[in-house]
Amino acid sequence: MITTRESLNSILNKYPKNPEYLLPVLQDIQLEFHYLSEESLKSVSEKLGLPLTRVYSVATFYNAFSLQPKGKNIIQVCLGTACHIKGSPRLLDELVLVLGIKEGETTENGLFSVEAVRCLGCCSLAPAMMINGKTYGNVKPENITTILEEYKTKNHED
Numbered sequence: 001m002i003t004t005r006e007s008l009n010s011i012l013n014k015y016p017k018n019p020e021y022l023l024p025v026l027q028d029i030q031l032e033f034h035y036l037s038e039e040s041l042k043s044v045s046e047k048l049g050l051p052l053t054r055v056y057s058v059a060t061f062y063n064a065f066s067l068q069p070k071g072k073n074i075i076q077v078c079l080g081t082a083c084h085i086k087g088s089p090r091l092l093d094e095l096v097l098v099l100g101i102k103e104g105e106t107t108e109n110g111l112f113s114v115e116a117v118r119c120l121g122c123c124s125l126a127p128a129m130m131i132n133g134k135t136y137g138n139v140k141p142e143n144i145t146t147i148l149e150e151y152k153t154k155n156h157e158d
Protein backbone atom coordinates (compact mmCIF):
# COMPACT_ATOMS: atom_id res chain seq x y z
CA MET A 1 0.00 0.00 0.00
CA ILE A 2 1.33 3.42 -0.95
CA THR A 3 1.68 5.81 2.00
CA THR A 4 0.86 9.50 1.95
CA ARG A 5 4.58 10.28 2.19
CA GLU A 6 5.36 8.09 -0.82
CA SER A 7 2.60 9.68 -2.89
CA LEU A 8 3.86 13.12 -1.93
CA ASN A 9 7.45 12.19 -2.81
CA SER A 10 6.44 10.80 -6.17
CA ILE A 11 4.77 14.15 -7.01
CA LEU A 12 7.78 16.13 -5.79
CA ASN A 13 10.21 13.93 -7.71
CA LYS A 14 8.43 14.68 -10.98
CA TYR A 15 9.68 18.27 -10.87
CA PRO A 16 13.15 19.81 -11.00
CA LYS A 17 14.37 22.01 -8.12
CA ASN A 18 13.08 25.20 -9.65
CA PRO A 19 10.71 27.78 -8.06
CA GLU A 20 8.92 28.12 -11.42
CA TYR A 21 7.20 24.79 -10.75
CA LEU A 22 5.44 25.96 -7.60
CA LEU A 23 1.94 26.14 -9.13
CA PRO A 24 1.98 22.77 -10.95
CA VAL A 25 3.38 21.03 -7.85
CA LEU A 26 0.65 22.51 -5.64
CA GLN A 27 -2.00 21.59 -8.23
CA ASP A 28 -0.81 17.98 -8.30
CA ILE A 29 -0.85 17.75 -4.50
CA GLN A 30 -4.33 19.31 -4.33
CA LEU A 31 -5.55 16.84 -6.93
CA GLU A 32 -4.09 13.84 -5.14
CA PHE A 33 -5.00 14.69 -1.52
CA HIS A 34 -7.85 17.20 -2.05
CA TYR A 35 -6.01 19.66 0.18
CA LEU A 36 -2.56 21.00 0.98
CA SER A 37 -1.34 19.83 4.38
CA GLU A 38 1.24 21.70 6.42
CA GLU A 39 3.66 18.83 5.86
CA SER A 40 3.20 19.00 2.09
CA LEU A 41 3.78 22.76 2.00
CA LYS A 42 7.01 22.34 3.97
CA SER A 43 8.17 19.62 1.59
CA VAL A 44 7.39 21.81 -1.43
CA SER A 45 9.34 24.68 0.10
CA GLU A 46 12.39 22.40 0.66
CA LYS A 47 12.14 20.74 -2.74
CA LEU A 48 11.84 23.95 -4.77
CA GLY A 49 14.18 25.98 -2.58
CA LEU A 50 11.49 28.57 -1.82
CA PRO A 51 10.74 30.23 1.54
CA LEU A 52 7.77 28.60 3.27
CA THR A 53 6.05 32.01 3.49
CA ARG A 54 6.12 32.24 -0.32
CA VAL A 55 4.58 28.76 -0.68
CA TYR A 56 1.88 29.68 1.86
CA SER A 57 1.06 32.95 0.14
CA VAL A 58 0.48 31.20 -3.19
CA ALA A 59 -1.47 28.35 -1.54
CA THR A 60 -3.81 30.80 0.19
CA PHE A 61 -4.15 33.15 -2.80
CA TYR A 62 -5.87 30.74 -5.19
CA ASN A 63 -9.37 29.46 -4.51
CA ALA A 64 -8.49 26.17 -6.20
CA PHE A 65 -6.30 25.30 -3.22
CA SER A 66 -7.59 24.26 0.16
CA LEU A 67 -5.58 24.10 3.37
CA GLN A 68 -8.34 22.11 5.06
CA PRO A 69 -8.89 18.39 4.42
CA LYS A 70 -11.84 17.76 2.13
CA GLY A 71 -14.23 14.84 2.00
CA LYS A 72 -13.76 11.83 -0.23
CA ASN A 73 -16.71 13.05 -2.29
CA ILE A 74 -16.91 16.70 -3.27
CA ILE A 75 -20.45 17.94 -3.86
CA GLN A 76 -20.69 21.18 -5.81
CA VAL A 77 -24.05 22.89 -5.92
CA CYS A 78 -24.47 25.51 -8.60
CA LEU A 79 -25.74 28.87 -7.39
CA GLY A 80 -25.24 30.59 -10.75
CA THR A 81 -28.10 32.64 -12.16
CA ALA A 82 -29.80 29.92 -14.24
CA CYS A 83 -29.67 27.39 -11.40
CA HIS A 84 -30.63 29.94 -8.78
CA ILE A 85 -33.79 30.84 -10.71
CA LYS A 86 -34.67 27.14 -10.93
CA GLY A 87 -34.34 26.70 -7.18
CA SER A 88 -30.79 25.48 -6.53
CA PRO A 89 -30.63 27.17 -3.09
CA ARG A 90 -33.20 24.56 -2.01
CA LEU A 91 -30.74 21.82 -3.04
CA LEU A 92 -28.13 23.37 -0.81
CA ASP A 93 -30.65 23.60 2.04
CA GLU A 94 -31.47 19.91 1.60
CA LEU A 95 -27.79 18.91 1.62
CA VAL A 96 -27.23 20.93 4.77
CA LEU A 97 -30.18 19.15 6.35
CA VAL A 98 -29.27 15.61 5.19
CA LEU A 99 -25.51 15.84 5.87
CA GLY A 100 -25.64 18.09 8.93
CA ILE A 101 -22.89 20.39 7.61
CA LYS A 102 -22.85 23.89 6.19
CA GLU A 103 -21.51 24.94 2.82
CA GLY A 104 -17.70 24.76 2.85
CA GLU A 105 -17.65 22.03 5.52
CA THR A 106 -16.85 18.31 5.54
CA THR A 107 -18.81 15.57 7.31
CA GLU A 108 -17.15 14.06 10.39
CA ASN A 109 -16.70 10.70 8.67
CA GLY A 110 -14.80 12.45 5.86
CA LEU A 111 -17.20 11.16 3.22
CA PHE A 112 -18.68 14.42 1.88
CA SER A 113 -17.74 18.08 1.44
CA VAL A 114 -20.25 20.63 0.19
CA GLU A 115 -19.28 23.62 -1.93
CA ALA A 116 -21.35 26.30 -3.63
CA VAL A 117 -20.10 27.28 -7.09
CA ARG A 118 -21.02 29.86 -9.75
CA CYS A 119 -22.03 27.98 -12.91
CA LEU A 120 -20.96 24.45 -13.68
CA GLY A 121 -21.19 25.12 -17.40
CA CYS A 122 -24.39 23.13 -17.94
CA CYS A 123 -27.05 25.80 -17.45
CA SER A 124 -29.59 23.95 -19.65
CA LEU A 125 -29.68 21.29 -16.92
CA ALA A 126 -30.53 23.77 -14.16
CA PRO A 127 -30.74 23.27 -11.28
CA ALA A 128 -27.46 21.37 -11.44
CA MET A 129 -24.93 19.90 -9.06
CA MET A 130 -21.78 17.89 -9.47
CA ILE A 131 -20.25 15.12 -7.38
CA ASN A 132 -16.58 14.33 -8.05
CA GLY A 133 -16.99 15.80 -11.53
CA LYS A 134 -20.17 13.87 -12.41
CA THR A 135 -23.04 16.18 -13.38
CA TYR A 136 -26.57 15.84 -12.04
CA GLY A 137 -29.17 17.96 -13.84
CA ASN A 138 -32.75 18.96 -13.08
CA VAL A 139 -32.18 17.92 -9.50
CA LYS A 140 -35.02 18.19 -7.03
CA PRO A 141 -34.46 18.37 -3.27
CA GLU A 142 -36.26 15.03 -2.90
CA ASN A 143 -33.61 13.38 -5.17
CA ILE A 144 -30.71 14.29 -2.89
CA THR A 145 -30.92 11.33 -0.51
CA THR A 146 -31.01 8.80 -3.36
CA ILE A 147 -28.07 10.45 -5.13
CA LEU A 148 -25.97 10.46 -1.95
CA GLU A 149 -26.86 6.85 -1.23
CA GLU A 150 -24.92 5.82 -4.34
CA TYR A 151 -21.74 7.38 -2.94
CA LYS A 152 -22.21 5.97 0.54
CA THR A 153 -22.49 2.46 -0.94
CA LYS A 154 -19.53 2.97 -3.27
CA ASN A 155 -17.33 4.07 -0.40
CA HIS A 156 -18.35 1.19 1.83
CA GLU A 157 -17.22 -1.19 -0.91
CA ASP A 158 -13.78 0.49 -1.15
Ligand code: FES
Nearest residue numbers: 078080083120123
Ligand atom coordinates in the same frame (compact mmCIF):
# COMPACT_ATOMS: atom_id res chain seq x y z
S1 FES B 1 -25.83 28.55 -13.75
FE1 FES B 1 -25.79 26.53 -13.00
S2 FES B 1 -24.80 25.43 -14.52
FE2 FES B 1 -24.73 27.46 -15.23
